C-alpha cells in the first residue's frame with residue numbers, strides 16, 4: 001500500500017504529500033487516459049488505478065492505516081470480541097452513546113461531536129507515538145479505540161443531519 | 174527516411190488518436206436531451222437550423238413512423254396514447270417497481286411481463302421496452318449532431334444521474350448500442366456539470382452540484398484542484414423532479430375541478446392533459462406571481478387560479494426531500510454546508526424560486542447558474558468526450574453512488590463496496606458454507622443502503638458450483654466485486670482452497686436478456702438498412718455528378734480528339750445519366766455511370782497517349798514510370 005504511492009512505511013502521513021502523489025498517479029494511469037489503447041495497456045491501467053484508489057483509501061484513514069501497519073508487523077488488529085473483554089474501552093463507548101442520546105438540540109450534538117473529535121485527535125497522536133516506539137501492543141489497543149471513536153463521530157453527524165433536516169429523515173432512501 | 178522513434182510514458186500520449194473523429198457528449202435527460210461537442214477549448218451545443226439545442230425526450234409512435242422531440246410533444250395533445258414521455262424514469266426498472274409507483278406515471282404498462290423481466294410499455298399498438306424508447310431519442314439526437322457536423326457520429330460520452338443503479342446504467346449502454354452509438358463512457362450528470370463549470374470558470378475548492386431536472390434529483394460534492402475533479406460524495410433520488418411538482422399541482426387542479434364539475438375517473442390521456450396544464454402553471458409562476466390556467470377535458474373547461482405562495486405550499490414537501498438528501502451527502506463527505514465554496518445549479522427545476530431560496534438558505538451563499546442550467550451537463554459530457562478521444566489535462570475521479578453487497582443468512586445484506594468508494598475499485602469478501610457437504614452456493618448481489626435484502630435493489634443472482642464436500646463453515650468462498658469507471662459491476666466467486674471459479678458480468682435482474690438484445694439489434698439493423706439505402710443513393714448521385722463534371726471539362730479542352738459522331742455518342746450518354754440521377758434507383762444510376770465510362774474510354778485513351786507523348790519529350794527514362802502513373806490518374810478524373 002505504501003509502496004504503490006511511494007510513501008514511507010510509517011504511521012505518520014503528510015496529507016498534502018499523499019494527495020499530491022495520489023493525483024499524480026491517477027493522472028498518469030486512470031483508465032480515461034487509455035481509451036482506444038491496446039487491451040493489455042487498458043487492463044494494466046484499470047488494475048493500477050484500482051490499486052492506487054485502494055492505497056489512497058487505506059493511507060488516508062488513520063484506522064485503516066494503523067490496521068495495515070499492524071498486519072505488516074504480523075500483529076493483526078484486535079477484533080470486536082476482544083473489545084468486549086476490555087472494560088476501559090467499553091465503558092467509554094457506553095458513556096459517549098449516552099451523551100449523544102441525551103443531546104437534543106443541534107448545539108448539544110455539536111458539543112458531543114466536538115468532544116469526540118478532540119478525543120480522536122489525541123488518540124491519533126498517541127498512536128503515532130506507539131508506532132514510533134514500536135510498541136505494537138499499545139498500538140493495537142489505540143487502534144481499536146480510534147475505530148470506536150470514528151464510528152461514534154459518524155453516528156453523531158448523522159444524528160445532527162436529522163435534527164437540522166426536521167422530520168425529513170432517511171436521507172438515503 | 175524512417176520516422177523518428179516515438180517514446181511515450183503510458184497514459185501520457187499527447188494525441189493518442191490523431192485521426193480519430195472527435196466524440197460527442199450527450200445529455201440523455203428525462204425531459205430534454207442535448208448533444209454537444211468540444212472542438213478547441215470551448216464546448217458548444219449542436220443545434221438544428223432554427224437554433225434549437227434541446228430535443229424534448231418525447232417519442233410519438235405513429236402508424237408508419239417514429240417522431241421525436243418538439244413534434245412528438247405536439248402530437249401528445251391529439252394522440253396522448255401514442256406518446257411516451259419521461260421514459261428515463263423506467264430505465265432498468267422491473268414491472269414490480271413500476272406498479273409500485275403506478276398512477277404516478279402517465280403510461281400504460283404492459284400487464285403480462287414474465288416476472289423479473291424489464292418493464293414494457295404499450296403505446297401506439299406497439300409493446301416497447303424503455304431501452305428501445307431511449308434508443309429512439311438517442312437516434313434523433315445523433316441525427317441532429319450529424320446534420321450540424323456534416324459527418325457521421327459514432328462515439329459518445331453519455332451522462333446518467335449519479336445515483337443511477339447498475340441496471341439503469343446497463344440499460345443506458347444498451348440503448349446507445351441500439352442507436353448505433355458506442356458509449357465511450359457513462360459520466361455522472363453532476364460530475365459532467367462540474368467539469369464544464371470548473372474548466373470554464375477556473376473554479377478551485379469544494380463545490381456542490383445541485384441537479385433537479387424533470388424526473389431525477391442528484392447532488393454531488395466535489396473537490397476541484399489542479400484540474401482534478403474529485404467526487405467526495407454523491408446521492409439523489411431517482412423519482413424526484415419537476416414531474417412530481419407537476420403531479421401535485423395537477424392533483425390540486427383536478428380536485429378543484431371535481432368539486433366544480435363532479436368528474437371522477439380520468440383516462441391516461443386525460444391525466445396527461447392535466448399534467449400539461451400543471452406544468453405550464455408551474456413554469457409561468459417562475460416569473461409571474463399569480464395567474465389562471467384552464468383544463469379542457471371532454472369539451473368541458475375549468476379554470477384554476479394559482480399564486481406563488483400556494484405553489485410553494487404544494488411543492489415544499491418535495492423540495493424538503495431534496496434538501497434532506499443534500500444534508501446526508503454533505504455528511505457523507507464529512508463536510509458542513511459552510512465548507513462549500515459554491516453551489517452549481519443544474520436542471521430546469523432549479524428555476525423554481527422556492528428551490529433557489531432553499532438552496533441559498535442551506536449553503537448561505539448565492540447559488541451559481543451562469544452556465545445555462547439546461548446545457549451545462551451536455552457541455553461537460555462533450556469536454557469528457559474530447560478528453561477521451563484527444564487527451565486532456567483534466568481528470569474526473571468519480572465514486573460508486575450506492576453500496577454494493579451480498580445477501581447473507583437471514584435475508585441480511587452484507588456490504589462489500591460501500592457507497593462513495595472511488596472507482597475503479599475491487600473488493601473481496603470471504604463467505605463460507607452453512608451446511609455439511611454443501612456443493613453449491615447461491616450468490617445474490619444487491620445494491621442499496623438498507624439492512625434487509627428485500628429493501629434493496631436486486632442486481633443479479635448466480636450460483637457457484639463444484640464446491641468440494643466439506644463440513645459446514647470449512648469452505649472459503651471469496652467473492653470479488655469489481656466496479657469499472659462507468660460504475661458497472663462485475664462479480665466473481667472462487668472457492669480458494671480448490672480454485673473452483675465463476676465469473677459474471679452482472680446481468681441485471683431487470684435488464685434485457687441476450688436474446689432480447691439480439692432481437693432489438695436485428696430490428697435496428699433493418700432500420701439501418703433503410704438508412705443505408707438512402708446513403709448509397711446519395712453516394713451514387715455524387716459519383717454521377719463527379720463523372721459528368723470531369724467529362725464536361727475534358728470535352729471543353731480536347732474536343733478536337735473526337736469525331737462528330739463520337740462526340741454525339743458521349744453527349745447522349747451524359748444526357749441519359751443526368752436524367753437517371755434525378756430518379757431514386759441507385760442501381761440504374763450506377764449503370765448509367767458505367768455506360769458513360771464506357772463511352773468515354775476511347776476518348777480517355779487518346780488523351781492519355783497524348784499526355785505520355787508530351788511527357789516523354791525530354792524526360793529521363795528513370796522518371797518515366799512515375800509520369801505515366803500521374804498521367805493515368807489525371808485522365809481518369
Ligand SMILES: Nc1ncnc2c1ncn2[C@@H]1O[C@H](COP(=O)(O)OP(=O)(O)O)[C@@H](O)[C@H]1O
Nearest residue numbers: 202203204205386387388415456459520521522
Ligand atoms: N422556467 C421554469 N420554471 C420552472 N420549472 C421549469 C422551468 N423551465 C423548465 N422547468 C422544468 O424543468 C424540468 C426539466 O428540466 P431538465 O433539466 O430539462 O430535465 P431533465 O434533465 O430531467 O431532462 C421540467 O420539469 C420543467 O417543467
Ligand SMILES: [Mg+2]
Nearest residue numbers: 202386520550
Ligand atoms: Mg438533466
